[in-house]
Amino acid sequence: MAVEEVAIVGVGATPYYFRGESAPQTITELAGKAILAACDDAGISVTQIDGFAYYSEASAGYGDKMDTATFMETLGIPEVTFTAALTSGGGGSAGSIGLARAAIVAGDATYVVTVMALQQLKQRLGTVFGAAPLSPQNSFLMSSGLVGPGHLMSVLTRRHMHLYGTRREAFAEIAISSRKNAANRPQAQKRDPMTLDDYFSARMIADPLCLYDFCLETDGAVAVITTSLDRARDLKQKPVKVLAVAHGGRREWGRAFAWYGMPDPDFASSGHAPVAQRLYRRAGVGPGDIDVALIYDHFTPMVLMQLEDYGFCAKGEGGPFVESGAIRYEGGSIPVNTHGGQLSEAYIIGMTHVKEAVEQIRGAAINQVAGAEVALATGGPASIPVSGLILGQDR
């Protein structure tokens, strides 16, 4: 008997707020609004949700937790039959749909919600490593002044520039292209045009990374509902089929930029290569079949390294590939982050990429890629797991 297929049937989001501006709403309130919006989008009642599939250890951003019982209590969800989370951090965002899939395929749940909410009033993500409690492991890292993810990834970026001749112009192209995609989106936090001059005049934070290589600091929430393809066909929206979803990574990547023990070529990579290969094999597609790529963009160079690891160009050629205009919505060979990404739309730890992938396959995206049939969304680079999701049309 074939394994049951699953589909995403609902997506919902709160407005995206600048850091601290979602108050006085609470984190549970933000998550609840996203869940209700996703149910409405799917045409189901929230009382039909019987599964929760989180990532990032069910943390809500950094410093808050999400709790299934709390959601049940306030939203009136009568019973759950599955509640679980992927380990580690944001690298599991796309992969959390695989956790939902596992619950559905096993018959453990029928309507599974994945949700991420964050508020950065208490702890800014940008200095989260510097604020982490001291441990024997991080004592080998913390003294250096690499206080945030961007600082940590700047060291990987430098190695990529050294090995392959990658230029800051490539990072600028990623920032500028993302900004252009956000320009016509009412929900985007940054819509003003960005020029090459703007980019090169920006403050260096962790050289070679400047302010515009860093993603936004957002408050908000996004929720996604997954169910079986059979059920999906009776719901309000056109089903968006999960062609494949995978998470994991190899030891050579490991704890990544919290470790720095990676050898070449893993050091200057996104760690996604093994996940990408598995994902393509399972979906029965290759990079040439992807119509639109929603690439986790916490920092511009990590988009470039993922483009290499997902086979859109050869390893080391991400710089020239990006600089050629290949990732642009207008005129690019593989439109990337048509929603403006975490660099310009909003940073909800990967969930906006899943949402945009769904809208592209529905044919309902604001920056719709004409005839998009196959979409890729990714989570990470981060400590293992990193993850990827390929969505496609039903039938």
Added chain:
Amino acid sequence: MTDTRSTTLPPESIRITTDSWTEPFWLAAKDERLVAPRCGSCGTFRFPPTPFCPACRSQDTDWVPVSGGSVFSYSIVRGLPGNRDAVLVPVVVEFADAPGVHVVSNLVDADPADVEIGRAVTLDFVVIADDWKLPVFRLADLAAER
């Protein structure tokens, strides 16, 4: 002219903590020696120190002094909250005689413009909180000029 040479974070603010597998590294640093764990069974280095050899799972460990460091990669950090004026050069150092060992620390007393991947570094130590010492690095030829 402003002093643009790189430093560490304020040394008294740098804290470390240990467990039974990492403590030998920090105790050696107190004696101003940089050591890394090498498997006593198969000779594979690992870093930071962990309970098992990832190649053969042995727990036999030799603590070996490492030398011949060079810059594997680095960043230049300015404008840190609480340290706005400081310039830090966080560095990943690799060692000719300890393949696989990458030590993360600071390159100190360097003009950031002089730093390049592949440049040789020398070892120094900075006293940090609770009388521990942090291994730090200097660009090798600059140290020779002193």
